Each structure stands twice: as C-alpha cells, then as structure tokens.
Amino acid sequence: MQKALGCTSLILTCCVLLYLVLWTNLSEQWNRIEGQIVKSGFFGKKNKHTDDRVLIMKTIITSTLSLSSGATSLYKAENLFVEHEDNTTPIQILYKKNFTKLPVWDFEDVYSQDHDARKPTCSKSLRNTEDLKIKEAFFPNIQLWLYRGQLNITEWNRLAHFNNPFGFMEYKYDEIKPAVDLIPKPKSSILLPVPESAKDGCVRCAVVGSGGILNNSKMGKEIDSHDYVFRMNGALTKGYEEDVGNKTSVFVHTAYSLYSTLLGFRQFGYDSIPQNEGIKYVMIPEGLRDFQWLQGLLQGKEASGDFKGVRPLSFFNGHFNESRFYVLHPDFLRYIRNRLMPSKQLQDNTWALYRPTNGAFALFLALHTCDIVDAYGFITEDHHKYSNYYFEKFKKTSVIFYINHDYGLEIKTWKKLHESGVIRLYQRQENMSTSRVT
Structure with a gap:
C-alpha cells in the first residue's frame, strides 16, 4: 500500500x-x-x-x-x-x-x-x-499613410484578413512587402499645412470630381479661390478653366485610373496628369497591380504583372518627387467603408466587389486634412440631367452604375454631409451667392 x-x-x-x-x-x-x-x-x-x-x-x-x-x-x-x-x-x-x-x-x-x-x-x-x-x-487620428517600416509579419497577419483595397486577402507576404519597403515615410503626416494667410487657422479645400454637373457651371474662379484643390482620375482642366479652374494641389489616383484615363480621355485633350508646382500625389493601393506599379515607380524601372513593359515614372514627365508622394493606408480605406460608407452590398455574395469610388476616398481624405471642404462635380440626385463628364460637349453619356460602387449610397452620403454642414455640395439648383469661400 x-x-x-x-x-x-x-x-x-x-x-x-x-x-x-x-x-x-x-x-x-x-x-x-x-x-x-x-x-x-x-x-x-x-x-x-x-x-x-x-x-x-x-x-x-x-x-x-x-x-x-x-x-x-x-x-x-x-x-x-x-x-x-x-x-x-x-x-x-x-x-x-x-x-x-x-x-x-x-x-x-x-x-x-x-x-x-x-x-x-x-x-x-x-x-x-x-x-x-x-x-x-469620425476618427480624427486615423492612420492615413502606408510607408516603409510599417509592414512586419504581425501586421501582415492582421491585414491579410481584409480584402483589397482594405487589406491583403488572397495575396502573399513576399508580393507586397518589397513594394511597401520602398514607400518613403512622409516628412510630416500633415498633408496640407495651414496657409499663412489663414488668420482663423482654417484650411479651405475644394474637391473636384468629373461630373457633368460642372459643364457650363462657371465655378472655376470659386474653385481656385480655395487654399487647396483636390482632383482625381481624369482631371482635365485645359480648355475648361472657366467651369473647373486650373489649380491642383492634391491628385488622387490608382495605377489603373492614371493609366486608363490618359488613354480614354485623350480624345478630349487630356494628355498628361496634373503637374502643378508643388503638387502632392496620393495613390490608392487598389490591388496587387498597384504594388507592382509602385515597385516600378520607386525603382525607376518597368512595372511587372498587369503593367509589364510600362514605366510608371514616365507618367510624371520629370515632376515626380518622393517627398510629395503618398500612399493611403488600407486601414484608412477600410475605415471609410465600414464607418462612413457601409453598403448593403456587403451582405450578399458580391461583397468583395464593393468599394467607394476614388472620388469618395478623395473627399474623405480632404475631410481628414482640411477644415472647410466644398465638393464640386460629385453625383447628386438629379444626375440624370447632366452628362457623365463635364468635358463631354458633343456626344453625352450617362452615369453607369457599376457593381463595384454604390452610387445610390454616395448620393445619400453627400446629401447628408451637405445638410449637416460638414461639406458644401455644389448643386445647380442652389443659389451660389451663398458660397462660404472668401
């Protein structure tokens, strides 16, 4: 025992x-x-x-x-x-x-x-x-920028749960990591400083879309009177200055939008992306091809993958400067989708196709970097009255509601922000003498 x-x-x-x-x-x-x-x-x-x-x-x-x-x-x-x-x-x-x-x-x-x-x-x-x-x-301190030193395996394992452009689902670490490691860290996380002329400390910004509502609007002078002007995609101004102005401070794009608009809008006179002095370029990393584009751009060589044989640096005509180049962080993009533009489409089997438009991302970027924001050329309830683009003078086309965007939601969102006084949305039926830009 x-x-x-x-x-x-x-x-x-x-x-x-x-x-x-x-x-x-x-x-x-x-x-x-x-x-x-x-x-x-x-x-x-x-x-x-x-x-x-x-x-x-x-x-x-x-x-x-x-x-x-x-x-x-x-x-x-x-x-x-x-x-x-x-x-x-x-x-x-x-x-x-x-x-x-x-x-x-x-x-x-x-x-x-x-x-x-x-x-x-x-x-x-x-x-x-x-x-x-x-x-x-609203998260005022949301991380806006993606740059070298941010992406390690722990961070990858978090972001790999979210589909692009909100994360890296379906991608491989060694496909994305080399490109991110090339992205320069901004000298300052503040995109746009308060102008010395702004005695009240307010940064006034205009965000200009390409909507046909601007055709014959005569808004050019008002747009250019802002401290800073955001444009995106096919930002054609030559010949349309009276309606859309010619000032560009921030140009927002994806690799595809930059490449495709130069081809598709050449017939309207769009032969180069905006290259104003001191302009800041902000890239939306839409998918794997954007990181392949980034590698080519930041290494000064041809891109691989979908843009094989293309030299991204050539699109900037000698005006590219790493100190004025920014890449949006997937967290910022996901925050916009989740908190500010949650589409009902996310609840069905086409969920992975949905993302806000480049214009939506640009507008919310402005709302996080400026104090007073006015939006021009964005879709409104009466969009059917106007052509798709403000530069269509002869053959007018209508807005196509592609499945990857929720235009109905964007119409409601811009209206809500306008009625709440968060932005001023340009609408043709408004009495434009109420403009708050001084």
Whole structure:
C-alpha cells in the first residue's frame, strides 16, 4: 500500500513539474509575440488602446477566430502563428470565394492611429460638428499613410484578413512587402499645412470630381479661390478653366485610373496628369497591380504583372518627387467603408466587389486634412440631367452604375454631409451667392 502511494506521489510530482515547465515556456513565447505586436505599425506608441488590442491579438492566437457574421473561420487560430526565425510566419491565405458575405472579424473596427495627426484650431473644423452620428463615426487620428517600416509579419497577419483595397486577402507576404519597403515615410503626416494667410487657422479645400454637373457651371474662379484643390482620375482642366479652374494641389489616383484615363480621355485633350508646382500625389493601393506599379515607380524601372513593359515614372514627365508622394493606408480605406460608407452590398455574395469610388476616398481624405471642404462635380440626385463628364460637349453619356460602387449610397452620403454642414455640395439648383469661400 505504501509502495503504491509512493508511486502515485512521484507521478503527481512529475506532472506538476512538467506543467510548470510548459507554462513557463508558453509564457515566454507569448511575451515575445506580445512584444512584437506592441512594436508593430498597428499599435505604434503605447496608448490607452494598446492593452485592448493586445488582448484582441491574444484571443486570435489562443482560440478559434469567430466572425460576427455567424460564419466560422477556415482554420484554427492556433495555426496563425508558427515558430520561425522571428517567431511568426504569414497566416495561410484567405480566399474571398469562401465567404458569402463580408466576414467581420473581432478586430474589424480596430485601426492604426497616427499620434502626430494635425490638431485643428479652426472653429469650423469637422471635429466640431454637432451631428452626433458623424462625430461618433469620425476618427480624427486615423492612420492615413502606408510607408516603409510599417509592414512586419504581425501586421501582415492582421491585414491579410481584409480584402483589397482594405487589406491583403488572397495575396502573399513576399508580393507586397518589397513594394511597401520602398514607400518613403512622409516628412510630416500633415498633408496640407495651414496657409499663412489663414488668420482663423482654417484650411479651405475644394474637391473636384468629373461630373457633368460642372459643364457650363462657371465655378472655376470659386474653385481656385480655395487654399487647396483636390482632383482625381481624369482631371482635365485645359480648355475648361472657366467651369473647373486650373489649380491642383492634391491628385488622387490608382495605377489603373492614371493609366486608363490618359488613354480614354485623350480624345478630349487630356494628355498628361496634373503637374502643378508643388503638387502632392496620393495613390490608392487598389490591388496587387498597384504594388507592382509602385515597385516600378520607386525603382525607376518597368512595372511587372498587369503593367509589364510600362514605366510608371514616365507618367510624371520629370515632376515626380518622393517627398510629395503618398500612399493611403488600407486601414484608412477600410475605415471609410465600414464607418462612413457601409453598403448593403456587403451582405450578399458580391461583397468583395464593393468599394467607394476614388472620388469618395478623395473627399474623405480632404475631410481628414482640411477644415472647410466644398465638393464640386460629385453625383447628386438629379444626375440624370447632366452628362457623365463635364468635358463631354458633343456626344453625352450617362452615369453607369457599376457593381463595384454604390452610387445610390454616395448620393445619400453627400446629401447628408451637405445638410449637416460638414461639406458644401455644389448643386445647380442652389443659389451660389451663398458660397462660404472668401
């Protein structure tokens, strides 16, 4: 009997010792992972949100990923992180086809923050809006820019859960990482400084789309009177200055929009992208081809993939300057989709096709970098009265509601922002003497 008790005691002692060894080893592994998370571009400096975000990542590592949509993950979460040289490897690739609607992860509404973001002193700034819904949805310190040093494997494993352009779903780490590592870090996260002439500290911006509502509008002088002017896509001004002005401070584009508009709008006289002195170029990384374009652009060579044989640098006609070139962060783009423009399309099997238009991204970029924003050439309820583009003088075409955009939602969004006083939307039936630009 005593011998049996002695054996049982010895076995229990061994079990306790083994448990302590395993627990110590697991704790050390977690501490290493947690340290990487806090150091990653996702968290930046430690702040009041850091502990919550580490808790989120700890949950991902130790349990099966859950989707608020009711779907289950395609793999066990403990397989997300595998021991390697730096303790982690990229998660297995997720495919859009395996989700019947937008997968909503536990960390879906968590975004990188910029602690050096501009602190407006303008009393008319969006941050002072009295619209509680807009105020609640708005993140003034959202990370706007993607650049070298931000993308490590921990950050990749977060962003790889979101479809493009909101993340890197379906892509490989070694397809994206080399391009991101070439993107220069902005000298300042503030895109547009307050002009010395602005005694009230307000930055006034115009965002100009290509809508036919501007044809014969005579808005050119008013547009150019703003401190800064945003344009995007086929930003044709030559010959149309009276209606749209000729000033461009920020040009927003994707690789495809830059390439295709020069081909498609050449018949209207659009033979080069805007190249005003001091202009800032902002790129929307729409997909893999944009990162292939970026590599060609920033290395001064031909692009690969869809743009094989094309030299991106040639599109800038010698005016490209890395210090004036910016790439939007996937978190900013996802934040726009999730909080400011959530389409019903995200709930059906075409969810992965939807994204806001380049004009929408440009307008919200302006709202995060300016204080007073006026929008021209954006779609309105009476869009059917006008041609698709303001430069169509002879053969007019109508707006085509492509499935990758929700134009109905954009109409409602611009109207809501206008009625709330967040923007002033140019509409032909308005009495334009009420312009707030001085």
